[in-house]
Amino acid sequence: MGPSRHLSGVLLAVLLAATACGTPEPAAAPAPADGRCVTAYDANTDYFPVKQTLRHATNVTLAYARNYQVVTVKQPAPGARAETYVLVRCGTPAPELTGDLAGAITVETPIRSLFSAATTHLPFVTDLGVLDRLKGVASAAFITSAQVRERVTAGAVTEYASGQEIDTEKVIGAKPDVLMTGGTEDKAYGPLRQAGVKVVANAEWLESTALGRAEWIKVMAALTGTEKQAQTVFDKVEADYNALAAKVKGVTPVTILPGQMYQGQWSVSNGGSYVGRLIKDAGGTYAWADLPGPGSTTLDLEAVLAKAKDAQVWLATAPEWKTLTDVEKADARYAKFAAYESGQVWSSNKALGPEGGNDFFERGVGHPELILADLVAILHPDLAPGHQFTFYQKLTK
Known part of the structure; x- marks a missing residue:
């Protein structure tokens, strides 16, 4: 061909x-x-x-x-x-x-x-x-x-x-x-x-x-x-997404720590990626929001600590994390993040399949309004009273 x-x-x-x-x-x-x-x-x-x-x-x-x-x-x-x-x-x-x-x-x-x-x-x-x-x-x-x-x-x-x-x-x-x-x-x-x-x-x-x-x-x-x-x-989907984005327009952005280490590296989505846009539309910001392009940047944990140690909320994608103890067991240095100390650690692992598949990566692609609704409720809970989470859950102590 x-x-x-x-x-x-x-x-x-x-x-x-x-x-x-x-x-x-x-x-x-x-x-x-x-x-x-x-x-x-x-x-x-x-x-x-x-x-x-x-x-x-x-x-x-x-x-x-x-x-x-x-x-x-x-x-x-x-x-x-x-x-x-x-x-x-x-x-x-x-x-x-x-x-x-x-x-x-x-x-x-x-x-x-x-x-x-x-x-x-x-x-x-x-x-x-x-x-x-x-x-x-x-x-x-x-x-x-x-x-x-x-x-x-x-x-x-x-x-x-x-x-x-x-x-x-x-x-x-x-x-x-x-x-x-x-x-x-x-x-x-x-x-x-x-x-x-x-x-x-x-x-x-x-x-x-x-x-x-x-x-x-x-x-x-x-x-x-x-x-x-x-x-x-x-x-x-579009109407629901835009309505949610409009609801948080003008709010003071909440600082976010996105992701976690995988095989010794921390991949952070660039500001020009769909993840960066989701965070912005949810009324959030993060240390790498100014990086152009739709790709991601790979860092080590010390580099992430240097730029995002004081982030208010940690949004992870770790399927195995259920408690803050799980986080510290994964790497003791995680306890240095302010979001860990305040207990504001969330992971998109609420809807897992019987063999470990994650609905966040499956249904979330076609329904970003559901992801955005979760993010708005996490970052600005006063704007989403009584929200029922679809993909994210807060890690317990």
Whole structure:
């Protein structure tokens, strides 16, 4: 497969011209709810009566022709070239893959079977009402959704990388319509592409805002033909998120210590990352809030102590921490932080799956309004009386 390129202004103009003024609007042909294919193709019919627009996601673009959509993922994996996918309404002809579409991957939609490489996709298929189309997951061990785990146990969903290595024969034998990546390139994807498996990148984790990550539900909707449902779901997520952010606007920011050490290093999200934006939107700030870019900075514990020893609240992501004693056992130097001394240590480990998966990393991607609600309640409890926490819990003494 040759490298794909972004849609040029010329291509976008061509696509949009099909529905522009100057000719009568063609009659819309609504996609059947059961995903049936078109049986009598009409070149003048618009087969996408519900058109999605992206308001926050910046790592993906979406454009429409009458019978197909063009999705371009700008960075499918860190450092990777853009990939373009032509999503053709089944029962209609695919366009010629020339010009800006050269090297694109053609996928018939709505897809009927999906293999998912990341748990972050699972809330999308659940919210869109297409969980029955999920046929494969990389590993069930990290899944927290009871609905998905039940389907794995029943044999309706298969594991294709339970040992952290993709079983290519299992994937090829299952013939999924799409295998959706988790935003990284696996060595097995090359052989799978050669075997005809449609590998589609989902790189929401490279977005710089939480709403941008959540908006990738619209990519799932484009694949599954559930655009109307996606619009309803995301509009509510966005409205709830913005209402919470507006509630804390103008408050005095609370200083935060984010994260903890892992294998001797402390990774701190840059201010330009979605984590940095979440903290800001919750009425918080932290020592590294001015660092640009969506990535993270790796430090040692002494460097963190030097800059954030006096932070008022510690927001950790340690699944094993339940008490302050657990914190000090992990490293005695943690007791030097002011938040430890005052007992203001919180961890996003309230909703863990039976095998250790964390719903904070699963459902939280599609529902950042729930994370923001927890953060507002932690940092500004007077603005959230009676809040019921979803992901965070305060560590006990």
